[in-house]
Amino acid sequence: MDSLSLTASSHVLVLTGAGISAESGVPTFRDAGGLWEGHDVTAVASPEGFAADPLLVWRFYAQRRAGMVGIEPNAGHRALAALEARLGDRFLLVTQNVDGLHRAAGSERVLELHGNLMTSRCTACDREPFADRTAYREGVLPLCGRCQARGRDALLRPHIVWFGEAVAPGALAAASRFMDAAGRDLIFLQVGTSALVYPAAGLVEEAGRRQAVRWSVNVERPANARHFDRVVLGRAGEILPELLGVGP
Numbered sequence: 001m002d003s004l005s006l007t008a009s010s011h012v013l014v015l016t017g018a019g020i021s022a023e024s025g026v027p028t029f030r031d032a033g034g035l036w037e038g039h040d041v042t043a044v045a046s047p048e049g050f051a052a053d054p055l056l057v058w059r060f061y062a063q064r065r066a067g068m069v070g071i072e073p074n075a076g077h078r079a080l081a082a083l084e085a086r087l088g089d090r091f092l093l094v095t096q097n098v099d100g101l102h103r104a105a106g107s108e109r110v111l112e113l114h115g116n117l118m119t120s121r122c123t124a125c126d127r128e129p130f131a132d133r134t135a136y137r138e139g140v141l142p143l144c145g146r147c148q149a150r151g152r153d154a155l156l157r158p159h160i161v162w163f164g165e166a167v168a169p170g171a172l173a174a175a176s177r178f179m180d181a182a183g184r185d186l187i188f189l190q191v192g193t194s195a196l197v198y199p200a201a202g203l204v205e206e207a208g209r210r211q212a213v214r215w216s217v218n219v220e221r222p223a224n225a226r227h228f229d230r231v232v233l234g235r236a237g238e239i240l241p242e243l244l245g246v247g248p
C-alpha cells in the first residue's frame with residue numbers, strides 16, 4: 001500500500017471536502033442523492049437567496065443542523081487528527097466542510113474555509129459568530145439579541161460562506177504562510193472533494209508551484225486530478241489510516 005513517506009522535516013497541508021464525512025453519514029453535495037440534488041443552490045446558499053426568502057434558507061440549514069445529531073467522526077477524520085498529533089506545527093488542515101467533525105476527532109490546526117454549520121452570526125452588527133443550535137424555531141426568523149437591545153431588528157444568519165461570498169478571512173493567507181515555512185518539505189493531500197469550487201480547488205496548484213508532493217484521495221478522480229503526483233481511488237476512511245501510517 002502507498003504511504004506518504006514522511007521525514008523528520010515533512011510539512012503536511014491537507015484540504016478536505018464533503019467526501020471525508022460521507023462515511024460518517026453526512027451527505028455530500030454533488031454525488032447522487034447529495035445535498036444539491038433537488039435544491040436550487042442559489043435559493044438556499046447565496047446572499048440573494050437569503051434576501052429573497054430567509055425562512056427557506058433557515059429551514060434548509062435547520063434541517064442540516066438536525067441531521068448532525070448522532071453523527072460521529074470516522075476513521076478518516078481520526079487518521080488526520082493522529083497525524084497532527086505527530087507533526088504538531090508541521091501540519092495544517094484546511095477544510096471546506098462546515099460539519100465540525102475534524103475538531104470533534106481532535107484536530108486543532110483547522111481552518112474552516114466555508115464557515116461552520118453550528119454557528120450563527122448577525123447580518124447587521126459586528127458581534128462574533130456564536131455557537132448556535134437553537135436560535136431558529138420553525139417558522140420564526142431569528143433576530144439578533146444584541147441589536148434588539150439597541151432598539152433595532154436585525155436577522156441572524158447561518159455562519160456559512162455562500163456562493164458569491166469570500167471564504168473565511170485570513171485562511172488562504174495562513175495556508176500560504178504554512179507552505180512558505182515548509183520550503184521543499186511540503187506534502188499536499190487533498191481528500192474527498194470534487195474540486196469544483198474555488199479557491200479551495202486551486203490550492204494544489206499553489207502547492208505545485210512550491211514543488212510539493214501532491215496526493216489526492218477520493219472515490220473518483222477530482223476535477224483537478226491532473227495537478228497531482230498520486231491519485232488514490234478509494235474511501236477516505238479506509239485509505240487514510242494506512243496512507244498516513246497511523247493505524248485504524
Ligand code: OAD
Nearest residue numbers: 017018019022028029030096161192193194218219235236
Ligand atoms: P462534493 O459533493 O462536490 O464532492 C464530494 C467528493 O467526495 C466527490 O468527488 C465524491 O466522489 C467524493 N467522495 C464521496 N464519498 C467519499 C469517501 N467515502 N471517501 C472519499 N471521497 C468520497 O463536495 P465538496 O467538494 O466538499 O460549499 O464541495 C465543495 C463545496 O461545494 C462545499 O464546501 C459547499 C458546496 O457548494 C458551500 O456550501 C460554500
